[in-house]
Amino acid sequence: MRYAAPEEVLDRAIGDELLVHRFDNDEVFVLNGDAKIVFEAAKSGATREAIRELVAGRVFGDTLELYRLVDQALDDMMAQGLLCVLPPDRVGPDSPL
Numbered sequence: 001m002r003y004a005a006p007e008e009v010l011d012r013a014i015g016d017e018l019l020v021h022r023f024d025n026d027e028v029f030v031l032n033g034d035a036k037i038v039f040e041a042a043k044s045g046a047t048r049e050a051i052r053e054l055v056a057g058r059v060f061g062d063t064l065e066l067y068r069l070v071d072q073a074l075d076d077m078m079a080q081g082l083l084c085v086l087p088p089d090r091v092g093p094d095s096p097l
Helices: 033-043 048-058 063-079
Strands: 009-014 017-022 027-031
Touching: 009 033, 017 033, 027 033, 033 048, 033 063, 048 063
Parallel strands: none
Antiparallel strands: 009 017, 017 027
């Protein structure tokens, strides 16, 4: 399963943080640096496993705890409508990560 940002979601980096705006309901979210890594990897079409490995390689900490936090962040972003799952027909061999 690969992720993407829905068409109605736009983001802009502001320093180490990321401003994410949902235009369909005008909600705005500010993601910290760690959540920014997760969101940017996910919107590029990465899998959950690839995002876990990416974060574990960049953030110092217990690997299993980092995996749990990545899972929680992805689930929260999905619940807030910031991410969606790419349909299988949009996932090909040249998809990122």
